[in-house]
Amino acid sequence: MINPFKTFNMDLNYAKPSTLALELAKKYDFPPYLIERYVKMLGYSEAEMFLNTIGKGLRKAIRCNRLKISCKHLKQRLERKNIILKKIDFLDYGFWVIRGEDKIGHTLEYLYGFYYIQNPASMLPPLILAPTPEDVVLDMCAAPGGKTTHLAEIMKNKGIIVATDISREKMKALRSHLSRMGVENVIAIRMDVREIRRLRNTFTKVLLDAPCSGEGLIPIDPESIRKRRVEDLYIMASKQVELLKIAYEVVREDGEIVYSTCSIAPEENEFVLNEILNTLEDRILIEDPGINVGVPGFAEVFNIKLRSDLRKCIRLYPHKHGTEGFFICKLKKIG
Amino acid sequence: MDSIVFAPMPSKMQDKVFATLVQMFGRRNVRLFFKNRKLLITKGGPRHEVFAVTNEQFNFIFNKIKAVLGREPYCAGVFVGIYGKKFKPSLDICEKLFKIAKRNAIMINEQAAILFSYGRDVMLKSITKVYEPLHEVVVVVDPQENVVGLCKLIVKNLNKTLCNECIVCENIIDKGWYLRKGH
Numbered sequence: 001m002i003n004p005f006k007t008f009n010m011d012l013n014y015a016k017p018s019t020l021a022l023e024l025a026k027k028y029d030f031p032p033y034l035i036e037r038y039v040k041m042l043g044y045s046e047a048e049m050f051l052n053t054i055g056k057g058l059r060k061a062i063r064c065n066r067l068k069i070s071c072k073h074l075k076q077r078l079e080r081k082n083i084i085l086k087k088i089d090f091l092d093y094g095f096w097v098i099r100g101e102d103k104i105g106h107t108l109e110y111l112y113g114f115y116y117i118q119n120p121a122s123m124l125p126p127l128i129l130a131p132t133p134e135d136v137v138l139d140m141c142a143a144p145g146g147k148t149t150h151l152a153e154i155m156k157n158k159g160i161i162v163a164t165d166i167s168r169e170k171m172k173a174l175r176s177h178l179s180r181m182g183v184e185n186v187i188a189i190r191m192d193v194r195e196i197r198r199l200r201n202t203f204t205k206v207l208l209d210a211p212c213s214g215e216g217l218i219p220i221d222p223e224s225i226r227k228r229r230v231e232d233l234y235i236m237a238s239k240q241v242e243l244l245k246i247a248y249e250v251v252r253e254d255g256e257i258v259y260s261t262c263s264i265a266p267e268e269n270e271f272v273l274n275e276i277l278n279t280l281e282d283r284i285l286i287e288d289p290g291i292n293v294g295v296p297g298f299a300e301v302f303n304i305k306l307r308s309d310l311r312k313c314i315r316l317y318p319h320k321h322g323t324e325g326f327f328i329c330k331l332k333k334i335g
Numbered sequence: 336m337d338s339i340v341f342a343p344m345p346s347k348m349q350d351k352v353f354a355t356l357v358q359m360f361g362r363r364n365v366r367l368f369f370k371n372r373k374l375l376i377t378k379g380g381p382r383h384e385v386f387a388v389t390n391e392q393f394n395f396i397f398n399k400i401k402a403v404l405g406r407e408p409y410c411a412g413v414f415v416g417i418y419g420k421k422f423k424p425s426l427d428i429c430e431k432l433f434k435i436a437k438r439n440a441i442m443i444n445e446q447a448a449i450l451f452s453y454g455r456d457v458m459l460k461s462i463t464k465v466y467e468p469l470h471e472v473v474v475v476v477d478p479q480e481n482v483v484g485l486c487k488l489i490v491k492n493l494n495k496t497l498c499n500e501c502i503v504c505e506n507i508i509d510k511g512w513y514l515r516k517g518h
Contacts, residue, residue: 111452111510112481136395160395175410176513179427187392188409189400198403 014302015230020044024051033230034215040302041266049319054218058318060101062115063123063146064093067153067182069114071095077109088120090293091127096120096322113180118146121216121262121316121326122209126150128289128314128330129258131205133158138203138250140193140210140243143170145177147209152183162203163188164196197246204255206247210240212261212268216316216325233267240272248276248284253335256287264317264325266301273297273313273329274306286312287330294321297329341396341407344374344385348418352385355422356432359470364436375411376418383419387428388412424472426508430482433474440466440474441486441493441504448477452511457486457504459496469493472507484509 017025017032021039025032028051038047062085064071071093075085083100097104104110105117126147131137133155142148142163151161163186165171171190178186213236218225240261247257261268277284286309297313299306313329344352352374356365373393377384388396388411400406413431416424433440443451447461457475466474475483486504490496496503 108449108452108477108481108483108510111513160392162395162400171409178410179414180510180513182427182430184413185389185392187388187396187400187411189404189406190409191404191406195404195406199399202399 012230014040024048028054030054031226031228034225037230037265037302041264041298046319050317053318058119058324059322060097060104060117061088061120061123062095062097062104063091063118063150064095064115065113065149065153065181066093067157068112069109074109074114077114078107081107083107088123090291091120091123094118094120094123111180113182116146116149116177116181118150119324119326121321121323122146123150124291124293124314124316124326124328125207125209125258125260126154128291128328129205129207129256130290131155131159131161135204136160136202137162138196138206138247139163140196140206140208140247141165142174142188143167144173145181147207148174148186149177149181149183151207152178152181152185155185157182157184159185161186162196164191164193166190166192193243194246197249199250201250201252203251206251206255206257207260208243208247208257209260209262210243210268212236212240212263213265214262215265215268216262216318216327218318218325230267233265237267237272240268241275244272244276245279248280248331248333251333253333255333257331257333258328259331260326260328262324262326264315264327266298269315269327269329270298270301270306270310270313273310273331277307277309283334284331285334286310287332288312289314289328289330294326294328297327339377339380339407341375341386341401341411342378343393344376348376349374352415352418352422355424356428359424359429359439359472360432360436361438364432367435368432372412374415382417384410385415385418385422386410386412387415424485426482426485426510426512429474429485433476433482438466438468439470440476441469442466442476442478442480443483445478448475448483451475451483451486451506452509454506454509454511454515456502456506458499459493459501459503460499462493462503465493473504475504475509482510484512 015033017036021036025035084098085095088094139148143165148163294314294316296311299308316323316326372387375386414425415428442464443461485507
């Protein structure tokens with residue numbers, strides 16, 4: 001297993017909190033190492049803006065399921081129930097819930113599979129992967145199925161999506177969502193996704209929404225991150241590098257991979273990609289995501305110079321974009 | 336689910352599945368939906384689940400997932416129902432076939448549709464339209480023809496039933512089941 005911590009020869013002192021970070025940590029009741037990293041990543045004032053969003057939660061959003069209903073019709077139906085929607089800038093069929101957030105999970109329309117409750121950041125990876133009805137797609141960590149059902153919709157329920165996940169409980173949820181949303185083109189397999197490497201050069205496109213620390217979910221669930229240490233990020237990064245290598249092995253030549261995490265930690269994002277790109281050299285490259293959203297990835301962070309093409313990746317922040325903290329990068333395997 | 340194996344469904348078993356669906360939705364409509372699809376049945380589990388997959392999915396399951404990966408799917412394509420002494424069609428397949436066939440269904444009013452989605456049965460007074468011919472198991476739709484679930488008719492003739500407040504169709508499965516229980 002590749003260890004990015006070793007690769008970067010990281011001195012974890014970069015996360016050692018300064019006096020300024022300690023003050024902010026006290027003010028926001030947050031782990032000092034996290035604050036130190038945020039200050040280094042974003043600068044003091046932006047880090048404070050980010051910390052201000054914590055605990056406030058995020059506005060809910062839904063993705064209209066065009067396999068079952070037109071978005072215009074859905075909007076009208078929900079308006080009659082006093083649920084008011086506003087279109088998300090980058091997605092014609094994604095909507096912020098402006099009014100009626102408390103009702104959005106309990107409507108008949110939800111049960112009918114007319115929409116999926118999903119943060120807009122999570123709507124981006126399938127959109128950027130942009131599969132066609134002819135594709136054979138692998139969704140590596142698929143459950144509970146938000147991105148899988150989105151892929152199916154983009155593919156017009158044609159082609160093949162292989163959706164894998166190891167969790168028994170989450171697989172049940174995936175199957176229920178597939179039924180609810182009327183999805184027909186998924187083959188779900190409950191397995192350790194690392195086994196999939198036996199299917200070398202099989203898939204035309206791969207979505208790897210990697211397991212992560214969840215640092216991007218802090219505004220929704222601040223408690224989840226408090227017990228973690230900076231070392232944990234590197235343990236997670238090792239797994240992410242391994243999964244991304246598997247994605248590279250199973251995608252066909254000229255095939256595309258979208259890597260995403262719900263984390264804003266560079267250790268789980270740019271560091272992971274930097275490692276993969278350096279290891280695979282000219283056999284893989286970063287592609288333009290083809291969508292104008294978010295801010296560019298880091299080419300330098302914590303005083304570490306990374307590859308300049310990492311700027312093509314996308315970062316989303318709750319204080320800037322109103323979404324979860326999120327990272328997305330599109331890669332192409334060179335033939 | 337781990338020891339469960341997906342196998343092509345023997346044609347005799349398929350006949351039983353199609354016979355039930357044809358009774359409910361008509362031969363032409365069933366043919367239309369299952370054109371270019373194959374049936375798979377699960378073996379080794381507590382129940383035999385039936386799935387409809389496209390030829391492309393079928394080949395991928397047998398040539399890649401089983402042969403190379405040595406794995407079995409958890410689910411695939413469209414869940415058609417549970418095979419046993421009697422074949423029990425799934426809500427998924429009934430929804431898809433109703434969209435084509437527009438038969439074997441009852442429409443109920445909005446309020447009754449909400450109650451049905453919570454597991455309640457159907458009273459005669461809630462029915463606003465009948466899509467003849469009816470089978471024993473009928474599709475329940477809301478005023479916009481959205482499928483809410485399946486129910487079992489407990490009266491022989493809806494037109495001859497005089498008691499408005501009487502239950503005429505018992506809830507088998509409804510859309511709320513996805514939230515309450517799930518697969």
